[in-house]
Amino acid sequence: MRFQDAARDARAIVYAGIQADSLVARLAALAADATYGQRLMARAVMNGQSTDPATWRVIFPTVFGPAAPDLERAEALLAASLEVAERGEQVRSQFRGAFVEALSQVLVARRTGDAAVRRERRVLFDGVASEIHPYDLTVEKAGREEAWDCKWGARGINADVLNQLDDARRHAADEERSLRVGLIVFDVRTSCAVRLAADGAAAGNRGGDARDARRACRPKGGASMTPPDPASDTPADILRIEQAYRVRFDEATPDGLAKTSALLGYLQDVAWRHSEVLGFPRAWYRERGLAWVVRAIDVTLGVPIRDGDELRVSTRIAGFRRVMARRRSELRAADGAPIGDVTVDWAMTDGRAPTRIPGDFASVPGIDLSPFAPTRVDLPPAPPGAVEQRLVPRLRELDPMGHANNGVYLDWLDEAVAAAGGADDVRAAARRYRMEYLRAAGPGVALRSIAWRDGGGWAWQLVDDAGDVVRGRLDPASSAQP
Amino acid sequence: MIDDLPGNPGPDPGSARPVSVAPGPARAGDLLAIALAAFGLLAELGETVEDEWTYVTKLVEVGRARLRAAVPDAGGRVSPERAAAIDALAAEAGRITDPHRAIDWLSTFPAVAELVLGAGGILAPARPPAGGA
Numbered sequence: 001m002r003f004q005d006a007a008r009d010a011r012a013i014v015y016a017g018i019q020a021d022s023l024v025a026r027l028a029a030l031a032a033d034a035t036y037g038q039r040l041m042a043r044a045v046m047n048g049q050s051t052d053p054a055t056w057r058v059i060f061p062t063v064f065g066p067a068a069p070d071l072e073r074a075e076a077l078l079a080a081s082l083e084v085a086e087r088g089e090q091v092r093s094q095f096r097g098a099f100v101e102a103l104s105q106v107l108v109a110r111r112t113g114d115a116a117v118r119r120e121r122r123v124l125f126d127g128v129a130s131e132i133h134p135y136d137l138t139v140e141k142a143g144r145e146e147a148w149d150c151k152w153g154a155r156g157i158n159a160d161v162l163n164q165l166d167d168a169r170r171h172a173a174d175e176e177r178s179l180r181v182g183l184i185v186f187d188v189r190t191s192c193a194v195r196l197a198a199d200g201a202a203a204g205n206r207g208g209d210a211r212d213a214r215r216a217c218r219p220k221g222g223a224s225m226t227p228p229d230p231a232s233d234t235p236a237d238i239l240r241i242e243q244a245y246r247v248r249f250d251e252a253t254p255d256g257l258a259k260t261s262a263l264l265g266y267l268q269d270v271a272w273r274h275s276e277v278l279g280f281p282r283a284w285y286r287e288r289g290l291a292w293v294v295r296a297i298d299v300t301l302g303v304p305i306r307d308g309d310e311l312r313v314s315t316r317i318a319g320f321r322r323v324m325a326r327r328r329s330e331l332r333a334a335d336g337a338p339i340g341d342v343t344v345d346w347a348m349t350d351g352r353a354p355t356r357i358p359g360d361f362a363s364v365p366g367i368d369l370s371p372f373a374p375t376r377v378d379l380p381p382a383p384p385g386a387v388e389q390r391l392v393p394r395l396r397e398l399d400p401m402g403h404a405n406n407g408v409y410l411d412w413l414d415e416a417v418a419a420a421g422g423a424d425d426v427r428a429a430a431r432r433y434r435m436e437y438l439r440a441a442g443p444g445v446a447l448r449s450i451a452w453r454d455g456g457g458w459a460w461q462l463v464d465d466a467g468d469v470v471r472g473r474l475d476p477a478s479s480a481q482p
Numbered sequence: 483m484i485d486d487l488p489g490n491p492g493p494d495p496g497s498a499r500p501v502s503v504a505p506g507p508a509r510a511g512d513l514l515a516i517a518l519a520a521f522g523l524l525a526e527l528g529e530t531v532e533d534e535w536t537y538v539t540k541l542v543e544v545g546r547a548r549l550r551a552a553v554p555d556a557g558g559r560v561s562p563e564r565a566a567a568i569d570a571l572a573a574e575a576g577r578i579t580d581p582h583r584a585i586d587w588l589s590t591f592p593a594v595a596e597l598v599l600g601a602g603g604i605l606a607p608a609r610p611p612a613g614g615a
Binding site for chain 1: 534537540541544548563566567570571574578580583585586587588589592593594597598
């Protein structure tokens with residue numbers, strides 16, 4: 001388990017500006033030592049319509065009356081809360097969120113010391129982030145690590161939030177580490193209780209009810225599950241298989257070249273076939289609620305691939321980590337001439353978070369259990385001249401998991417680079433793609449596809465309101481032959 | 483009629499606009515009726531967010547109970563300052579037009595009313611002179 005700064009995407013940069021606003025720190029400092037009535041007043045004002053302080057003094061006679069304690073703080077808190085209320089709706093919402101985080105930081109730091117408390121950090125287990133978003137607050141003190149999410153209101157509590165926190169705790173436990181997790185909500189206690197109950201995630205079981213309900217559709221684990229069952233037509237060498245594919249008409253672009261996404265389709269298919277050969281058919285995954293998702297790809301192509309070409313696509317497992325496996329594939333022409341090679345890093349998921357790969361895989365005789373360094377794509381910030389396209393995944397781009405299939409992102413990268421002036425580079429015979437899939441894009445989500453020239457190649461990022469979804473690069477391959 | 487408060491606060495809170503109390507000490511029951519009416523308006527607004535219907539419904543149920551519990555004696559008297567507070571609180575709630583903000587207010591509103599009416603906010607009701615011994 002380790003902590004890491006969250007990626008500084010455009011949203012994070014804007015939000016960081018709000019977090020750094022002196023108003024947020026002033027509010028937090030005032031609220032940290034405020035009475036219950038003063039905090040309630042601040043919450044009402046920040047969520048209210050009226051911006052006349054006199055109105056609020058009337059509404060809160062026990063906070064502003066002659067016998068009220070610490071009147072000076074109450075007035076200062078009112079003034080600061082009104083400054084938030086006077087912002088536009090969206091900015092107000094961001095300020096409120098930043099305020100709760102800052103207040104939490106002040107209060108937690110009193111217990112742990114300032115140096116240990118960090119903001120906007122991811123927790124990584126075996127190199128994989130435990131959840132999509134960074135945690136609002138972490139305590140990074142050896143042996144006493146904590147991760148907190150902060151919410152303005154009880155409405156921010158939901159089963160996913162609770163499960164993600166609980167998963168982080170469980171992942172830490174898997175590594176024999178202790179991670180204290182929790183939610184800090186700036187709302188009325190009874191509303192939080194109602195929210196937890198309404199969500200089926202009763203306080204005290206950390207969302208277990210909701211999780212159990214979600215998992216109820218799955219058969220229980222144990223001896224009744226389908227054991228690994230190698231396919232009946234198992235080839236002699238089960239550690240490496242090869243299949244033939246012919247580039248279909250609809251898999252080619254207007255210039256007759258195979259879409260790069262089509263190649264990824266073949267790679268997915270041959271990986272599935274190999275899984276079956278090894279004894280892990282779809283039913284095996286379905287019964288356990290498990291699935292593989294592509295975490296990263298590294299594709300090097302050396303020669304053009306055209307509509308109607310026949311390819312031979314191989315796959316073998318080339319390494320294991322706790323929640324990840326790597327496959328290597330070779331693409332060859334029908335006559336055996338090399339066309340390209342591909343590395344795909346897969347992560348095992350239980351549908352919500354990365355999960356440990358069952359030991360059944362490691363028990364396959366001869367399988368390559370070598371550790372590997374996952375493919376990462378680190379990009380500089382998009383420059384002002386970056387070309388941006390807006391897109392929304394269409395139904396035909398979704399796979400059975402309800403996400404845009406990993407090959408689709410490659411098409412989006414090609415389109416973005418071409419739009420940014422790199423059409424020739426997209427069509428180049430010798431080219432290399434690297435993609436890191438951070439999150440899945442589901443139906444209806446509004447995405448921005450941003451490409452820009454970077455060094456001798458192209459950088460590309462796909463972002464939504466929450467940050468990076470996919471990061472990618474397209475570079476010239478170092479030689480014509482992979 | 484609201485004389486039998488707190489068991490029956492009178493008209494359906496969701497169907498009435500909050501009504502201001504007259505200046506001066508007020509009956510706690512009258513203020514409860516105003517608070518419940520304003521709370522009902524927030525509930526109507528919040529319930530339009532279909533995804534949150536279950537949460538809103540439960541929040542409203544708990545909120546109404548909390549408001550009623552804040553007024554154990556409908557006949558109690560409330561100071562002009564606290565009566566004005568409930569009046570202003572109801573007016574503020576009436577200004578909310580965004581359903582999502584209304585949901586947030588469903589959480590805050592009963593706690594604010596409780597703060598106003600609790601902890602000595604309601605005085606003992608005026609009692610008739612005791613009979614002679």
